[in-house]
Amino acid sequence: MIVVMSPNSSSAQVEQVVQALRDMRTSSRVIQAAGRSVIELLEVGPGFDRARLTALPMVDQVLERPAPVLSVGRQPDQETHEIPLGPRAVVGGKGLAVIAGPCSIECESRLLEIAAAVAEAGAVALRGGAFKPRSSPYTFQGHEERGLEMLAQAREKTGLAIVTEVMCPEHVSRVQPYADVLQVGSRNMHNTPLLTAVGRQPKPVLLKRGWSATLEEFLLAAEYVLLAGNPHVLLCERGIRAHEEYVRNTLALAIVPEIKRLSRLPIIVDPSHGTGRAHLVPPMCRAAVACGADGLLIEVHPEPDQAWSDGPQTLDLEQFRRLMADLKPLAQVCGRAL
Amino acid sequence: MIVVMSPNSSSAQVEQVVQALRDMRTSSRVIQAAGRSVIELLEVGPGFDRARLTALPMVDQVLERPAPVLSVGRQPDQETHEIPLGPRAVVGGKGLAVIAGPCSIECESRLLEIAAAVAEAGAVALRGGAFKPRSSPYTFQGHEERGLEMLAQAREKTGLAIVTEVMCPEHVSRVQPYADVLQVGSRNMHNTPLLTAVGRQPKPVLLKRGWSATLEEFLLAAEYVLLAGNPHVLLCERGIRAHEEYVRNTLALAIVPEIKRLSRLPIIVDPSHGTGRAHLVPPMCRAAVACGADGLLIEVHPEPDQAWSDGPQTLDLEQFRRLMADLKPLAQVCGRAL
């Protein structure tokens, strides 16, 4: 059970509630969330009296189940929160933000080739993995610092913002100086120490939905980041694990309008992981834009069948260019600039 | 294992293969599919010799696994098969076909009110259940013949084509005289006697994907109808059962472009069942159109919260009108007329 205090309650008033709980033999702890104090009840004692609690001054709500939307929730008429993607671009505003790049960073010349091509086609950020979470320990795990340096070079040459992944709290300080956006991948959506660590630094966070996470768990993961102090969380739908066999994952696009309704955080869609098949990426990009996504995350590589990872879901440079041209009139009719 | 004969093989040539199989102590049966003879091997005997079989005249392919696409498959450069929706409309062509109406038929005046409204807003067909498959025997099972007569009246007044469900072979002859399109629902996608029964009559069939059917099973269900003689199968994606909790079903839109690639049958999308939430129906209609759906199936009722079934996923008349207006520019930019 949690007690949500009114926004402008004083610390004395919070203390009054804590004392009242103590009198009811109920232990508690105080958390700051979305500019309010929230009091979580731990051990509820025999003398607990909910009505008395609710009647105390400045108590706003007493909730049986945790309220996921204190920080990430949308108030009526609130706009989507705009998040900077490096110094030149944002996501969450009128523009459709396209983030593109290879799954893994392979070598410098190839990364620069991709960066130049996606920038020219209209992408605003470059994705690329320097630390790679892989199911098998016998597969390439990323170039680490060397990969980060290549990303920094690509930014310098193209002006693209850099999006790259962190996999544990210890990575955060290593990656942060090189990146414009820190990515928390699907495998780590439930990794609360990592969520707290990226929440304690100022760079925006791209948070991918876990492949079997519920909507509530997804929003609560974002809430961890905001509670730790970082307001800039960009959500990303990337497909769930279902029974379908012709795709790698099932892209569950209804989450886009539902997130828009419940949360003021922007949401983008990754049809590369969301289908696992390059030929399905363009139509699913179109569907994502049409139902309100704030942006797209797309895997691009000059020679997909030579890529060190994720080849079957990767567009080549020409396919990416054609996709961007194809999306332009669609974005416009959806009220978006691209 | 099946042997697919070349399209213009003679019956003598087919008999030659059957005899060769008999010589190999292998029993078989002959099926006609997509203008060809297909020979299914039953008991494979010890003398079986695949190479010898493959070398016989007019043998096109010997396939280990059944080939789902003999009848429903798409040949290179083949157009989508156009299916009549009553005398005035088609689905599968340039137009976007919208089928709308209540989940259950309740009473005549209400049905006519809905029919007039959806026709005016641009729908080409009216859906409504006279025979309802329901999970509980304690819920309304449909008005049966009386419902069919109301549908026929609605057609007369509005010109809309009538789409209504059949649940067993015995229903087919009762429903067929009233309907323009016979619907096979998700619960019956695997009901092969029903698939054969609707395949033996001439009215088009709207086949909804089973909620945990694979793509292959979906196409094979359509193949049953075509093999029985009816070429007019309209496929419909209506959401799958996954772990998501904020929707009734998970609408899996990637199947739309994948069906377009594999099959020449048209495919429409039902976002009403596909989400179970009225507020998610308009954005998912938009997404369906953007990724290439040939049409939409939408539940509409003047007072959704009074509907006898499916209220939470049903649009009211005004919401439907606004949706149709909103879809028009989107359809146009997608190369579709509405």
Place this chain on the structure above:
Amino acid sequence: MIVVMSPNSSSAQVEQVVQALRDMRTSSRVIQAAGRSVIELLEVGPGFDRARLTALPMVDQVLERPAPVLSVGRQPDQETHEIPLGPRAVVGGKGLAVIAGPCSIECESRLLEIAAAVAEAGAVALRGGAFKPRSSPYTFQGHEERGLEMLAQAREKTGLAIVTEVMCPEHVSRVQPYADVLQVGSRNMHNTPLLTAVGRQPKPVLLKRGWSATLEEFLLAAEYVLLAGNPHVLLCERGIRAHEEYVRNTLALAIVPEIKRLSRLPIIVDPSHGTGRAHLVPPMCRAAVACGADGLLIEVHPEPDQAWSDGPQTLDLEQFRRLMADLKPLAQVCGRAL
């Protein structure tokens, strides 16, 4: 909404409730279930008054959601319902009932060989498909009447009860004279006309859970059969469709004790379909017995790799004999005779 009348309410008292509803402008229909009258409310009018309804004589409950357990539910201290398997055996009592046989009936000599072997090893019933529901129209669909005659011969020679499948209402009268138990397969669990058809004849029904059916839907499907007049429904868990890739289905055994708690119908387990892998059948038979299953359904064939269907999940005769010997002490320690 439904009104459940007390067990010994008179028809005049039922009529009084229907009249009261009419006065409230609410239409309804009366159903007989589990020896009671149940009144389903169709169109709820503006004058509806729930409190008044509840206060009428002999009204037992007014339920918002359908009550699945009127007929199939378990009253406190009620025993499991015993169902005859032919003239000599039962399922649902102290004995563990093993039903074994091939997936498809292939030829007479093979069927008799299997029947003799499974009878000798301790099975009480023979399963075998004469009408086969198959995903592909290009695979063997069963010997139909000829298969039924072979089953009748096997019964005569071995005394085993015969369990065989029906796929549509029209099959029921064709299969019923030959069978001791009519099977409704997973693909047809939601086929309500078929459920009603098997409910209108006296032979017991083996009802397999649909592969993505919920527990509630499963019990409601059984309720359809009981409402139609047949009290003998034997439930069968056969695995659900989940993300697991090393099995054909995920055997969800927790449903066994949950069914025992909620329903007085017996439940058996089919580990052949429930895993799809012969080497997993024996350990899953053991698990099923240990958690309280009333019986087992097992696919057996002299040469599994020659079987016309389901070979990879089929035990050979020797494996079946060893399994039965292995289950004996386990059944005993679980308070079951085998």
Place this chain on the structure above:
Amino acid sequence: MIVVMSPNSSSAQVEQVVQALRDMRTSSRVIQAAGRSVIELLEVGPGFDRARLTALPMVDQVLERPAPVLSVGRQPDQETHEIPLGPRAVVGGKGLAVIAGPCSIECESRLLEIAAAVAEAGAVALRGGAFKPRSSPYTFQGHEERGLEMLAQAREKTGLAIVTEVMCPEHVSRVQPYADVLQVGSRNMHNTPLLTAVGRQPKPVLLKRGWSATLEEFLLAAEYVLLAGNPHVLLCERGIRAHEEYVRNTLALAIVPEIKRLSRLPIIVDPSHGTGRAHLVPPMCRAAVACGADGLLIEVHPEPDQAWSDGPQTLDLEQFRRLMADLKPLAQVCGRAL
């Protein structure tokens, strides 16, 4: 692609393969696994010649897909690997190892009460969370070091081994001095930095399957730990996320015999999380034992409805005692001591 060298290949022979790859313009890296050298191919160059590679001295296999079972796999006739649970017990041998305790550690007196009770009933290890991964940031996250000290006290008083969770690499050195077994929870099964961190210290690891992990991903996660140097990984099935609604998770027991077939690591079952319902825990414990589990992980609390977390799936002390008594004869007939 990976090249697996024969077990007794010399470093010169490994270098010869690496040089041959270089000559084929193919980059690679060398990994030590299961006492062998494994060479992973990164960028495969135009001169690559698989036949030449396979023919080199001491090359054992060239595998297209990663081989998950190099370290965790079972050789023919190999016994299950026995893992110490503190100084007095093991898991993986003839005994059935029961690990029991509360979800969260609440206070010292309660923990000692539970520990004494489960030890007396026959448990060999105490579970209890000091660091708790929780979906919501507004729920209790564990007593951290203070909880670890309580666990150490409980060990001193009862002799039980201590099993407790770590959530990030930084936790490992904090928890390791207090614990006998480090638990990696379901949410972290894909957390490769954590898997490597627990692999670099000597205490055994209890690895729970991710709730939508495949069998292959589960074994590969264990492979990460073994590759880092720690051979003691105890696997745990705890239910998967499926469509079932009457349980918190679907306990997928077929994985027990499949793991036994593929791997020499022991496997236990957690029916508390695996069902989420206390009344289903005893029958599922029975099923787990009957299909070959090496042990059980059970949540126990004196007053489950007062527990700070997981109350609905927790047994009280008396229920736990009765379960242990009930399991004894079953374990015996399964060839296990309890």
